[in-house]
Every structure is written in structure tokens, then in C-alpha cells.
Amino acid sequence: MQTPKNLRALDVRAFAKAQMHLEGETPVAEFERLAADCSGEVACHVSWAAQGAIDPEQRGKDDAWLHLEAKATVPLTCQRCLHPVSVALLIEQDFRFVADEATALAEDDESDEDLLVMEDSFDLMALIEDELLMGLPLVPMHDACLSEQAPTSDEEEAILAEVKPNPFAVLAALKTRKH
Numbered sequence: 431m432q433t434p435k436n437l438r439a440l441d442v443r444a445f446a447k448a449q450m451h452l453e454g455e456t457p458v459a460e461f462e463r464l465a466a467d468c469s470g471e472v473a474c475h476v477s478w479a480a481q482g483a484i485d486p487e488q489r490g491k492d493d494a495w496l497h498l499e500a501k502a503t504v505p506l507t508c509q510r511c512l513h514p515v516s517v518a519l520l521i522e523q524d525f526r527f528v529a530d531e532a533t534a535l536a537e538d539d540e541s542d543e544d545l546l547v548m549e550d551s552f553d554l555m556a557l558i559e560d561e562l563l564m565g566l567p568l569v570p571m572h573d574a575c576l577s578e579q580a581p582t583s584d585e586e587e588a589i590l591a592e593v594k595p596n597p598f599a600v601l602a603a604l605k606t607r608k609h
């Protein structure tokens with residue numbers, strides 16, 4: 431198999447059969463959904479590597495497997511001080527491709543790996559982006575902001591006092607209102 435040119439239309443079966451290794455440095459700006467969650471200009475890159483395999487666990491199936499690793503440090507918005515905070519994302523995940531959605535549902539519970547439905551033309555970049563998005567913290571914050579529990583304004587203090595059990599939700603709500 432030749433090195434695929436279009437990583438958004440990958441022949442997964444051929445990729446797995448050839449036990450191909452692909453890797454790259456892709457600008458975060460090319461991952462539109464991820465870039466949209468970042469704060470300001472995003473000049474950083476996602477380093478990723480994908481390894482194909484057929485049945486590495488020898489379970490008598492010839493399913494295609496994909497081992498994916500990706501890492502990036504992205505600027506998010508601190509939910510407390512609203513300044514940018516650098517957050518390191520690290521993904522390491524095995525995927526197994528199955529024939530259809532029904533098989534994926536049936537086998538999902540007993541599988542450590544994630545199951546994906548086999549497609550003739552697979553979007554590897556979208557998978558990397560999906561995984562990075564799932565790795566984003568729900569409430570990004572500076573370590574210092576996280577440990578500093580004192581409210582920063584009277585308004586925030588009043589709200590925090592009202593709903594003590596979940597200050598994170600309150601901070602998220604505050605941020606939405608400021609938009």
C-alpha cells in the first residue's frame with residue numbers, strides 16, 4: 431500500500447492489512463471544531479501517530495485495528511479568570527473496525543477497545559479531532575485559579591453563596607452570561 435495522500439478518506443482495511451504506520455504534525459487550525467474551542471489565535475500543532483494492525487490479540491477474527499496516539503497543548507479559556515490557560519491533551523486509544531452498527535453495539539460492553547463501523551473511506555483526521563475534543567476538560571482552569579476558592583467579585587460571591595454544592599456549574603453559567 432502506498433502512503434495514503436488523503437487522510438480524510440483512508441482505506442482502513444488496506445491500512446490495517448499493511449500494518450501501516452502514519453504520523454504527522456497537523457496545525458490545530460485545521461481541526462475547525464477544536465480550534466473553535468481554543469482561546470484566540472491557535473498557532474500550535476497536534477502531533478499524532480496511527481498504527482494499523484489485523485487482529486493483534488489473535489482472537490481468530492480478521493478485524494482491522496487502529497492504534498491512535500495524539501498530543502497537543504492548546505490554549506483554552508480559564509473559567510475563573512477568563513484568561514488563556516494552556517491545557518495538555520494526550521490521547522492513546524485502540525480502535526477495532528466492525529461490520530456494522532449492530533455488531534458495534536453487541537460487542538461494545540466486552541471490549542476494552544473502542545469499536546468503529548468499517549467504512550470504505552475513513553476520515554482519520556475527524557477521529558483524531560473527536561478524541562481530542564473528548565479529552566478537553568469540562569472546566570478548564572489555571573491550577574492557581576482552581577485552588578483559589580475566594581470569589582473575585584461581589585456578584586460571583588453572591589451566586590457562589592447561593593449554590594454552594596457545585597461552584598463549577600455556577601462559574602460556567604457566569605461565563606455564558608458574560609458572552
Ligand SMILES: [Zn+2]
Pocket residue numbers: 508509510511512513515571572575
Ligand atoms: Zn485562571
